[in-house]
Amino acid sequence: MRHGEEERVSWDFQTEPEFEAKLAWMRQFMREEVWPLEVVVGEFQREPFIRLLGSLQAEVKRRGLWATHLPPELGGQGMGQVRLALMHEVEGSSMWGPIVFGNNAPDTGNSEVLAHFGTTAQKLRWLQPLLEGRIRSGFSMTEPENAGSDPTVLSTTARLDGDEWVINGHKWFTTNGLVADLLVVMATTDAGAEPHRRASMFLVSGDSPGVRKVRNVPVLGGEEHWGFGHAELYYDDVRLPRESILGAPGDGFRIAQARLGPGRIHHCMRWLGQSRRAFDIMCERALQREVGGEPLASRQTVQNWIADSAAEMQAARLMTLHAAWVIDTSGVEAARKEISLIKYFGARVLHDVIDRAIQVCGGLGYSSDLPLEQMYRAARGARLYDGADEVHRQTVARLVLRDYRTPEGPWPTDHVPSRREAAREKFAAYLVEATANS
Numbered sequence: 001m002r003h004g005e006e007e008r009v010s011w012d013f014q015t016e017p018e019f020e021a022k023l024a025w026m027r028q029f030m031r032e033e034v035w036p037l038e039v040v041v042g043e044f045q046r047e048p049f050i051r052l053l054g055s056l057q058a059e060v061k062r063r064g065l066w067a068t069h070l071p072p073e074l075g076g077q078g079m080g081q082v083r084l085a086l087m088h089e090v091e092g093s094s095m096w097g098p099i100v101f102g103n104n105a106p107d108t109g110n111s112e113v114l115a116h117f118g119t120t121a122q123k124l125r126w127l128q129p130l131l132e133g134r135i136r137s138g139f140s141m142t143e144p145e146n147a148g149s150d151p152t153v154l155s156t157t158a159r160l161d162g163d164e165w166v167i168n169g170h171k172w173f174t175t176n177g178l179v180a181d182l183l184v185v186m187a188t189t190d191a192g193a194e195p196h197r198r199a200s201m202f203l204v205s206g207d208s209p210g211v212r213k214v215r216n217v218p219v220l221g222g223e224e225h226w227g228f229g230h231a232e233l234y235y236d237d238v239r240l241p242r243e244s245i246l247g248a249p250g251d252g253f254r255i256a257q258a259r260l261g262p263g264r265i266h267h268c269m270r271w272l273g274q275s276r277r278a279f280d281i282m283c284e285r286a287l288q289r290e291v292g293g294e295p296l297a298s299r300q301t302v303q304n305w306i307a308d309s310a311a312e313m314q315a316a317r318l319m320t321l322h323a324a325w326v327i328d329t330s331g332v333e334a335a336r337k338e339i340s341l342i343k344y345f346g347a348r349v350l351h352d353v354i355d356r357a358i359q360v361c362g363g364l365g366y367s368s369d370l371p372l373e374q375m376y377r378a379a380r381g382a383r384l385y386d387g388a389d390e391v392h393r394q395t396v397a398r399l400v401l402r403d404y405r406t407p408e409g410p411w412p413t414d415h416v417p418s419r420r421e422a423a424r425e426k427f428a429a430y431l432v433e434a435t436a437n438s
């Protein structure tokens with residue numbers, strides 16, 4: 001193929017009215033019940049806050065909108081990725097949304113891998129309590145000593161000793177690692193295997209002897225509440241029963257890929273929820289603030305920022321929903337390019353929209369009197385977690401180029417002099433006539 005034309009063209013943009021009604025309820029619930037949490041969370045003790053969250057979560061469960069990320073046969077709601085994506089967009093307007101709706105990373109990804117790759121016993125022990133929101137989990141892959149961008153290289157090892165696995169290693173950025181009841185740990189089990197078969201995944205109880213919880217790494221994203229954060233952990237001779245492995249030895253990379261695909265869609269839609277909020281602030285302020293007797297909205301630069309933001313958010317939204325649709329219709333593997341595209345594109349849109357909103361709001365935008373500064377700090381992480389921008393760009397370019405062949409000869413196929421020669425031959429008879437008539 002010369003041009004990588006899009007083969008999938010039929011795409012239905014409609015969502016059922018019944019589902020639209022659910023989204024409308026979610027929007028109102030987020031605005032009235034969840035957004036207010038943001039501005040008083042620092043004033044709560046942990047227990048009353050957990051109780052308050054519990055009451056909101058109970059309402060979500062009552063509405064049948066809790067932990068909607070799994071198919072029904074695996075204990076979830078069977079929403080499919082497109083509808084899930086639309087829900088994540090609403091939830092993403094606040095950092096508390098995914099927690100209130102039982103859809104927060106890394107619990108969602110961990111419950112997905114448990115559902116897809118766990119044994120019955122593993123599901124009973126970990127999946128059910130995760131889905132019910134009774135326990136927390138972490139995903140422990142990235143290591144300080146190795147490039148997280150190349151997860152085929154992991155110093156953490158797991159070796160069999162009789163009937164037990166023994167894990168040794170050092171991890172960081174294990175989100176919620178300090179408070180996790182379950183740690184899903186990637187470790188090298190066969191250093192001599194081909195790169196993508198070297199690692200395996202293990203289910204480690206957070207209170208296992210040998211799990212040393214060092215600290216939450218202080219990050220740009222900011223506030224840390226009651227131990228939630230990005231943890232640095234050591235695994236010192238952590239001994240696990242043989243059946244604590246997820247899938248087969250060597251399956252770690254494959255499982256990680258299955259875990260991260262839909263998770264990236266959810267991230268992108270949550271970012272759109274955030275972008276939308278920043279956009280709304282920008283538009284309000286543009287209308288409200290006067291400079292030289294005119295509202296900021298009358299300045300072309302500000303109009304450009306509003307127009308560009310609207311266009312970019314629309315593009316990111318359609319790209320993300322399209323990626324979700326490809327997953328729903330053709331599976332995660334078929335959507336690799338679409339997922340990588342939206343991961344880095346969505347992260348940039350998120351950043352740029354918040355950045356423009358801050359600029360329009362001036363000093364107010366830079367201050368904590370608006371949520372923009374916190375959103376901006378959190379948004380920076382989006383270009384790193386679940387794969388740095390550059391890694392996803394590389395994936396996209398590789399997959400795009402796979403559809404092309406090196407043209408024969410020294411020129412691209414569209415080389416005008418070569419085509420002119422061929423066209424002269426093709427139309428020779430007419431050209432003779434044209435020359436004769438002239």
Ligand SMILES: Cc1cc2nc3c(=O)[nH]c(=O)nc-3n(C[C@H](O)[C@H](O)[C@H](O)COP(=O)(O)OP(=O)(O)OC[C@H]3O[C@@H](n4cnc5c(N)ncnc54)[C@H](O)[C@@H]3O)c2cc1C
Nearest residue numbers: 139140141142147148149173174175381384385386388390
């Ligand atoms: C907020 C946050 C939450 C996270 N949560 C988790 C978690 O729960 N569990 C977990 O295991 N990890 C988590 N991470 C870690 C995250 O997955 C890694 O930071 C990420 O994969 C990058 O790895 P690294 O930090 O080691 O950077 P490196 O791999 O050292 O890369 C550094 C930089 O090198 C460049 N680079 C890398 N590869 C290429 C390439 N192929 N081409 C060009 N340039 C390249 C990129 O600019 C990249 O930013 C989290 C990170 C953040 C910021």
